[in-house]
Amino acid sequence: MENHSHEDHGHEHHGNFWTTYIFSEDHKVIAKQFLITGMAWALIGGLLSVLFRLQLGFPDANLSWLKPLLGGWLTADGKIDPEFYLALVTMHGTIMVFFVLTAGLSGTFSNFLIPLQIGARDMASGFMNMLSYWFFFLSSSIMFTSLFLSTGPAGGGWTIYPPLSALPQAISGSGLGMTLWLVSMAFFIVSSLLGSINYITTVINLRTVGMSFTKLPLTIWAFFFTAIIGVLSFPVLFAAVLLLIFDRGFGTSFYLSDIYIGGEALPNQGGSPILFQHLFWFLGHPEVYIVILPSLGITSEIISTNSRKPIFGYKAMVGSLLFIAILSFVVWAHHMFVTGMNPFLGSIFTLLTLIIAIPSAVKIFNYVTTMWRGNIRFTPAMLFSIGMVSYFLTGGITGLFVGNSAVDIQLHDTYFIVAHFHLVMGVAAFFGMFAGVYHWFPKMFGRMMNEKLGYIHFWLTFIGGYLIFFPMHYIGIAGFPRRYYTWTNFETFSGFTDLNLLVSIAAIVTFFTQFIFVFNFIYSIFRGKLAPANPWESNALEWTTPRFPGHGNWPGEIPTVYRWPYDYSKPGAKEDFIPQHIPYSETPESNLPHENELIKLEGMDATIHVEEKKHH
Amino acid sequence: MENTVDLRIVEEPKRSLSMDPKKFGMWLFLSTVMMLFMAITSAYIVRQAEGNWVYFELPFSFYVTSFVIVASSVTMQLAYRASKRDRVQQSKLFITLTSVLGVVFLAGQFMGWQQLVASNIYLVGNPSGSFLYVITGLHGLHLISAIAFLFIILAAVFKGNVSSKNMTKMEMCTTYWHFLGGLWLYLFIFLILYR
Structure with missing residues (x-):
């Protein structure tokens, strides 16, 4: 075990470039490393979504002008290769869920804010914290490399259901790309666990004098619960991934049985693909709360500060976070209503799922009542926080539809689901992240971000987000399935061409809008106004x-x-x-x-x- | 100092948890290991309930290794007590014994695999066998890490770096060792009950 007793002391360290900026053990530098890596990933993930939106919105367009970027992934008549389309969807999901909204969000703000807000010199173990980032970097590098394979990156969906993901002969995306996906995720899990263990230990052990749990900012409560969820759920994903690796590499039959593929019967007997879904969603559902809880914490802090009012119902806010965290572990099978599960079991999971509406509603009401009659200061961070509440509400409402097993049978795997989870955990979590960056940028870099650019960024993103995902509800109710390469082959769906065109245009515009933020971010690091000590007149x-x-x-x-x-x-x-x-x-x-x-x-x-x- | 005593009674501004952060982190790590095995054993139950399950006897060697790991936990605890009371010779003896028993356990587990192979249960085949290999293999990997930890402590004990005033690593190693012993007992009883 390493010996780092010196971290407990507060004196300045003067290292060289490498120890200060690269292999740093300072939580603030590590947070920035997570943030910048996360932003790079977000741009890549967003670019991938623009590519597949091109295919969906402009099915007849000739995309050969993308040849320099996509090369062999374009067919002879200038269309995106169908198998590459699947890989694009898969990688978009993987990158956004894990690399941006888990590592980029939790990694940035838990690292940055926990020691600063609880009054600690640094994390409990700076060395483990550094390891956490570098495991994430290793995992990122492997995933990034897989984008350039001749067989393409993983293509079985971000949920990597076997048997599709277990059989390299099924699609090219289940070949080496899938192997690298699994290896990358194994490192990602290690990174996430190292981070989470550190966050929990720090919150419990290193609070300053007087900082009792009842005096913690809600951000810290949120990061704390997020880390606990991570510690309990990521090992289960590790188990699922491990068994899948055995099935792929060593010929075991955990998930495989009675398969006849390409004119050949496989020897695997006795496996169960449903087993994978159970294991995956036991992580997968808590994972969506790992994504959203930090955003809920960040917005609680920002909304209270900028409404110039105490947060309404502090204890209810903590209680609802806790309740959401507990419920997140007992609702996983609502992702599996159509796997032929016992309808009675389905109704139990429906009930448990719908109960989540209660703590979520408590949060929404408390946000609104906090703002009620406040002296609201509409800083960009505040706008993004309010936007987050809006998206969380809109997306959460449809959760009541899809959480109901009877309704879900119609909506399962349609664009309705895509709309639901993008609003409630995708855009909402992104808004929490933006809010956090705008709010704590002065603390991170000592300078202010440009407010005007912030407003433009907010309004374009806010409107753009709804334009992208609102029409998807309609497309989904009409029955259009997600992950399909094209619908023009089916007469039923040809009526949605214009809606899909709208969605695609909105997606492209919103994607390029993000460069306003990127510019603002980079420009302000070097040229922004110097920040006063307490720019938002905050209490923390x-x-x-x-x-x-x-x-x-x-x-x-x-x-x-x-x-x-x-x-x-x-x-x-x-x-x-x-x-x-x-x-x-x-x-x-x-x-x-x-x-x-x-x-x-x-x-x-x-x-x-x-x-x-x-x-x- | 009286003031401080007063303070403790009204308990407002107090030092947070008195546990060493490293030890606390260790417990969190143990909970992740626990969750990993919980996941695999519940997958085992779910899979078994679906039928098409090959039954076989657990290798005899696993019964022996279960006794070995319990014995090693006892010696580990004795080593810990000896170090805490600064009885260096005893400490050296028991920590060495624990290391030997740990290696014996691993060897025994490997012999268990050999016995499985002899009775035609391979990693590749019916999931009942695959699960057994994965469970014992994963536990074995963790035990290897514990033995590495143990060797570090062993070296520290022989160099005289462990004493009643410097027990953190010794305590962490003891915790880890007991945990893996308890984990094996859980897995072993589980495997007997759900064969």
């Missing part, structure tokens, strides 16, 4: 650090925390915010009776600090 602890916090975050003592993070617009207070490190003894004008009682404890500060020092 990260704004008590210097503009460019060094390794160790606070130059002197870590501030002691006296109050919860949502003392905005407190009646009687001089200003409309009172940061967490301001003791009650300094704010007699706004204290409530029970808070005056707490002043007595504050005098004992000195002894606590003495104790503190002894610990180090």
Whole structure:
């Protein structure tokens, strides 16, 4: 085991370029590494979706002008190769779900905010944190390499259901591309587990004096539950992937049975493809909450700060996060209603699934009531947070449709499902990520992002997102199945050409809109206005650090925390915010009776600090 | 210092959990290992319920190794106690014994595989056999990592780097070892019950 006792101390480290920016153990640098890698992945994932939207929106177009990019993946008459289309869909899903919205979102904000908001010098283990990033990088490199194989990347859908994914002779995308997918995911799981273990340990063990669980910002609660979900669910994906690797590489029959392919009967006997679905969705469903919970946490913090009001129902917000986290483990079979499961079992999973609407609704109502009569400041981060609430609501409502086994039999694997999950976890999580970047950019880089560009980015993305995914509900109810290369062969679906055209145009425009954000991001790192110490007048602890916090975050003592993070617009207070490190003894004008009682404890500060020092 | 005592009673600003972060991280790691085996054993149950399942006797060797791993847990605990009381000689003896028993366990598991092969149960074939290989193999891999950890501790004990004041690694190793022992007992009883 490594020995890193020096991390517990706060002094600055002066390393060379490599130890400062590449193999850094500082949580802030690692967070930026995750963010930038995640953004690169998001652009790749978005580009892939534009490519397959070209095929869906312009089925007759000649795409030979894409030859320099796609080369052999275009057919002789300038169309995207059908098998490559499947690979595009698969890789878009894999990249967005795992590399952008899991590693890019959780990796960035858990790493960046946990130590800063709980008042810690760094993560519990900086070394493990660094390993987490580099496993992610390794996993990314392998997945990226698989894009350039002559047989193409994995093509069996991001859910990689066997037998399709288990048999290289089935499609070319189940060949080497699938092998690399599995290897890459194995490393990804290691990265995610290292990260999660670190987040949980840090939140539990390294909070500053006074930072009890009831005083944690909701962001930290969200990251904490996300990490717990990750620790419990990713090993199950590992088991599923491992058994699939055995089936592919060693000829076992965990998932394979009675298959006759290409005129040849396979020897595999006794396997069950449904078994894979159980294992996969036992991760897969918690995974969508791993994606959305950090966004819910980030928006809670931003909405409260920019409404200049305490978050409405702090305990209800924590409780609903916890409830969602627990429920996420008992609803997986709602992805499998059409696998021939016992209808009684189906109705149990329907019931459990619909219960998720309760904590989700609690969150929506609390967001709205937090904003109600607040002095709302429409910063770009705030707009994206409100947008996130909007998308979470719109997408969540259709969850009630598809969570119902009777309705789902009609809607299963149609564009309705695509619309549902893109709104509720795709766009909503992306909006949470954008909100987080706009909000914490001043802390990350010491400079402000351009607000005007932020507004343009928001409105185009907000409208674009709805234009892409709203029409898909209609296409889906009409029965158009997802993952199909073309529908022009079927007379039934030829009426949807115009809708699909609209969706494709919206997707292309929205994709290119993101370059406004990329430009703003890169430009502001170097040329943005210098950020004041607390640009959003926020209460949370990260704004008590210097503009460019060094390794160790606070130059002197870590501030002691006296109050919860949502003392905005407190009646009687001089200003409309009172940061967490301001003791009650300094704010007699706004204290409530029970808070005056707490002043007595504050005098004992000195002894606590003495104790503190002894610990180090 | 009286103030500090007062503080503890009203308990407002206190130090968070007193557990060592590394030890805590270790427990979280153990929970991921637990989930991995939970996943595989429940997959086993689900798969078995679907029929077409070949029944066979567990190799005799697994019964022996189960005793070996329990014995190694006992010696591990004795080594831990000895180190905690700074009885260096005892500590050296028991940590060596534990390492030997660990290697014996692994050898026994491998012999179990040989016995399986002798009775025509291969990795490739009916899932009942495949599952047995995967379960024992995964447990074996984890045990190899534990033995590597144990060797590090063994070296530390012989160099005199483990004492009552420096027990963190020893404690972590003991925890890991007991956990893998308990995990094997769970798997073994599971395999006996759901053959």
